[in-house]
Amino acid sequence: MAWKTLDDAALAGKTVLARVDINVPMEDGRVTDATRIEKIRPTVDDIIARGGRVVLLAHFDRPKGKVVPEMSLGHISGAVASVLGRNVVFASDCIGAAAEEAIAKAGPNDVVLLENTRFHAGEEKNDPALAAEMAKLGDVYVNDAFSAAHRAHASTEGLARLLPALAGRLMEAELRALDAALGNPVRPVVAVVGGAKVSTKLDLLGNLVSKVDHLVIGGGMANTFLVAQGIEVGKSLAERDMAPTALEILEKAKASGCQIHLPSDVVVAREFKAGAANETVAATACPADAMILDAGPQTVQALTKVFEASKTLIWNGPLGAFEIVPFNAATNAAAQAAARLTREGKLVSVAGGGDTVAALNQAGAASDFTFISTAGGAFLEWMEGKELPGVKALLG
Structure with missing residues (x-):
C-alpha cells in the first residue's frame, strides 16, 4: 500500500x-x-x-x-x-x-x-x-x-x-495486518465467518469466496446453509427465505475453488439458556423439537486440521451461542487452536468485529492472535471488499 x-x-x-x-x-x-x-x-x-x-x-x-x-x-x-x-x-x-x-x-x-x-x-x-x-x-x-x-x-x-x-x-498497524490477511496473504487462506444471519453478511460472503481458499461458516448462518441443502434444523434460528442465496454462494465458492466448511456435528438443546440440557448429534439429525446452539467436537477437530493446513486466518463471528455456557465450547476450542498455531509461528491470524473480540477474549486466545481489530464496521466493510474513504484519502 x-x-x-x-x-x-x-x-x-x-x-x-x-x-x-x-x-x-x-x-x-x-x-x-x-x-x-x-x-x-x-x-x-x-x-x-x-x-x-x-x-x-x-x-x-x-x-x-x-x-x-x-x-x-x-x-x-x-x-x-x-x-x-x-x-x-x-x-x-x-x-x-x-x-x-x-x-x-x-x-x-x-x-x-x-x-x-x-x-x-x-x-x-x-x-x-x-x-x-x-x-x-x-x-x-x-x-x-x-x-x-x-x-x-x-x-x-x-x-x-x-x-x-x-x-x-x-x-x-491495522492496514499492514489487513493487507497481510487479504491484500497480499500467504496462502492457503482460511476465513471463519459466524453470526446469526446470512442476510447481514451477504457482501462479506460474496467477497470472501473469491479471495480465500477455505470459508468456515458458523453460528445461525450455518443453519441457513444446512436448510438450503435440504437438511432439517428443527427449531433452530435459520433464514429459510435466504436458502436460494445460500445455494448461490455455494455455487460461487465452487467456481472460485473455495472450499466451504459447515458443521458436521452440532450441539442441540430444547432451551436457550445457560446450562440447558443438551446433546451432540450429526448436523443431519437435529431433533424436530430442538435447536442448534453450537458446533460439535468433530467439527472443531476438522477446523483445527484446516487451520493447520493454512498460513493465514481471518476471523469474524462466533461458531455458536458463545455468550452462554456450554454453547461457547466450539468457539473457545477453535480459537485456542488458532492461538496455538499463531504462537508457534505457523499462522498469521487477524480477527475483528465486536462479538469476535468478545469471544476471543472469553476463550483466552485474543492476546496470541497476530492482530485484533477493534474497528467494527470499518473491519467488516474492508472484509466485504469495499473502499474505505478514510484510507483512500491517505493514498492521495
Whole structure:
C-alpha cells in the first residue's frame, strides 16, 4: 500500500492534527474502558518525540450536529491525560478562536484535545467549509482512527485532502495486518465467518469466496446453509427465505475453488439458556423439537486440521451461542487452536468485529492472535471488499 506514515514526514515545529477514536464507554461520569485511549499513545508519543505538537480531533457519541453538553469530550479529558501521561489542554470547539487559543497555550509536551467534531452538522456531511476551518489549525494531518475510516466525514476524509496526510501508528498497524490477511496473504487462506444471519453478511460472503481458499461458516448462518441443502434444523434460528442465496454462494465458492466448511456435528438443546440440557448429534439429525446452539467436537477437530493446513486466518463471528455456557465450547476450542498455531509461528491470524473480540477474549486466545481489530464496521466493510474513504484519502 502506498500510504505514508509518521516515518515519511518531518514533524519538528509542525502542528499535527491527529484524528483519533477515543469514543470510550462511560458510566456515572467515569471512563469504564480506556483501551481506545491507550491505543493512540504510540502515535502521540511519536509525534512529540519528533518535535511536533499534537492536536487531537475526535467524535464522542452521536450528537447529530448539535451541541449536547453530556457528549462533550471535556468529560474524558482527565482520562486522556491520565492514560497518555501528559497535560491535556481542552478546547471548547474544534475550529475557530477557541481551538486556536488552546493550541497557542499548549506547551511542547502537552496534548490539545479539541471538542467533539460531531457538534458541527458539517462533520458527517463532509462539508468542505468545515474541513477547511479545521485545516487552518495545523500543518500536517494524521489519521489514527481506522474504526472511523469507513465514514467520509470532514475530519476523516475532507481534511486529509487539504494537508499532507499520514497514517498514525494504530492505523499503520491495522492496514499492514489487513493487507497481510487479504491484500497480499500467504496462502492457503482460511476465513471463519459466524453470526446469526446470512442476510447481514451477504457482501462479506460474496467477497470472501473469491479471495480465500477455505470459508468456515458458523453460528445461525450455518443453519441457513444446512436448510438450503435440504437438511432439517428443527427449531433452530435459520433464514429459510435466504436458502436460494445460500445455494448461490455455494455455487460461487465452487467456481472460485473455495472450499466451504459447515458443521458436521452440532450441539442441540430444547432451551436457550445457560446450562440447558443438551446433546451432540450429526448436523443431519437435529431433533424436530430442538435447536442448534453450537458446533460439535468433530467439527472443531476438522477446523483445527484446516487451520493447520493454512498460513493465514481471518476471523469474524462466533461458531455458536458463545455468550452462554456450554454453547461457547466450539468457539473457545477453535480459537485456542488458532492461538496455538499463531504462537508457534505457523499462522498469521487477524480477527475483528465486536462479538469476535468478545469471544476471543472469553476463550483466552485474543492476546496470541497476530492482530485484533477493534474497528467494527470499518473491519467488516474492508472484509466485504469495499473502499474505505478514510484510507483512500491517505493514498492521495
